Amino acid sequence: MGVRNASNFITLAGGSSDIAFDIVPSSKSEGSKRTMVWIWTNPPSERGYPYADFDYESSTIDSSDISISKRILAPSNPSEIVVKLDRGTKNKVSKLACLPNVLRCPLVDDVLCAYINRFAHDDVEFLPVTLKLREKNESMLKFSYAHPLFHISGLDLEKSSIDRWLIPNEVVHLFTRLVFKAECLAGRHYAKDTYTSQVVVSDQLKNALQITGDFGLYFVRPEDLEM
Structure with missing residues (x-):
């Protein structure tokens, strides 16, 4: 399966037929009015999906980067x-098109890369x-x-329940409940939250990715995210 067209829609080529999905994102002004925030995270461990560990000895790029x-x-080079x-x-x-992994950063194949790129640029x-x-x-x-190259401070500190800070008022360590500001994405579709290091996506991007039906994809509302 591969991406053959990403002008105004993506065509997934697989087997004897091609399936085209319209994935043109709305303008930023439209997105800022109706964007719902989702956390892109790993599926629950009980689902039994493979889980990729970072090879700290073989990699030349640091995982924190x-x-x-x-x-x-x-x-x-991919060997880095x-x-x-x-x-x-x-x-x-x-x-799998999305591989669960130890870092808070989606690990995806070329099909999902094309979807993300269409929205995130x-x-x-x-x-x-x-x-x-x-x-x-x-x-x-x-x-x-x-x-993610676009970072936001999306957490609503007044409505969230933070149990412990790694860096006071800057980096969350433990929490009971997370609430994000309604307009934290400002019409964008893909970002990293600085308080939690979670990847935040818009409703539009989430829905486009889920069209693929990949079992490795998992999105939760911030209020439903568990430690």
Whole structure:
């Protein structure tokens, strides 16, 4: 399955037929009026999906630059970022377009990259990774981190219940309930929240991604996010 057209819609090519989805995002003015905020996170562990660990020894780009920084990293080779999987997960990984992982940054294939890019434009950078499968030292070049370059301070501190700060009034460590400001995305579609390091997406982008039906995708309202 691959992306063949991303002008005003994306065509997913698979098998004998092509399916085209209109994914033209609304203007920023329209988005700012009706944008609903979602957190893009990993599916619950009980679903049994593969989970990628960051290979700190093999990677030359620091994990914190991917999960926290908003500076452009621009790796020249997928070997600069390496993630690894447990044995026996190869078949499951091949069926996923979004791979759950240890960093708070979506790890997605080229189809989902095209969806995100259509909405996020300059607010995202795609960082290709080498995925080590641990079966006969195999590797896969299927996924990229969708690194958010647009950061927001979206948390509504008055309505949220923060139990502990890592940095007082700057970085959340423990919480009971998170509430985000209604207009925190300001009409954008893809961002990183500075208080929580969570990836925040608009209702439009979430719906477009879910059209793919990928089981690795998981979105929750901030109020429903659990530690």
